[in-house]
Amino acid sequence: MLIAFNKPFNVLCQFTDRSQPPRATLAGFALPPAVYAAGRLDYDSEGLLLLTDDGGLAHRLTDPRHKQPKCYWVQVEGVPTDDQLQALRQGVLLNDGPTLPVQVQRLEAAPPLWPRDPPVRFRKTVPDAWLAITLREGRNRQVRRMTAAVGLPTLRLVRASIGAYALADLQPGQWRALQQ
Template sequence: MLIAFNKPFQVLCQFTDRSQPPRATLAGFGLPAGVYPAGRLDHDSEGLLLLTDDGALAHRLTDPRHKRPKTYLVQVEGEAGEDRLQALRRGVALKDGPTRPAGVRALPSPPALWPRDPPVRHRKTVPDCWLEITLTEGRNRQVRRMTAAVGLPTLRLVRIAVGGVGLDGLAPGQWRTVTVPPG
């Protein structure tokens, strides 16, 4: 079984939390018993999270050798000039080594997304813009570290697709069963 779930902002990608006070987890969304995340999204990231009850499938979906593309909509602080976009496209040197080249494009206007609660703080004197970034690897906080490395700190991060699976209209907190993508 493969589940597409739209993970809300500030929800952990696990079913329990032992911290005090406890944080929101996947347990509050009526997901089928026996599924677990195939990959992760940070507590402060939103969007598509795949869950499965099949360990071999989870491995195929998450192992970087399979180079399954992951696409994100990213609101960044600053203006994304062509030099910064090219740096992201070529790959960025991070502390844990250079990243693979990424698909990156500036969006002409903000995407039609659900409101975030709490909203991203708007500052009149600091410009922001939206990027679409597609990666074929998945390091810890990679998108945030890449955009910061080129001088564009991430304000909001929403994963919209993994391989052939997309959000396709799921509201935050909603899920559906999906067909396993080939590969």
């Protein structure tokens, strides 16, 4: 079984949380029993999370050797310059080493997304922009760290696809079964 789930903002991509006070988890979304997340999506990120009951499939989806492309829509603070975009395309040096090059393009308009709750703070004097970033590795908070390294702090991060699987029209908290 393979499930596409639109993970809402401020939800853990696990079924339990031992922190105090407890945070929202996947347990609150009536997902089928015996599935678990194939990979991670940070608490403060949104979008496509794949869940499965098949360990081999989870491995194929998440193991870096398989290099599944993951596409993110990223709202950044500032207006990206060609030099900043080129730095991302070449890979940037993070504290845990250089990243692989990524595909990145500036989006002319915000992608068709749902309103975030709570909304991203709007600042009249600070412009923002949307990027589509596709990477093939998956380090901890990698997209956020990469955009910050080139001077474009991330305001909102939404995973749109993993390999052939896309978020499509799923709204936050909704899921659907996928064909493998």
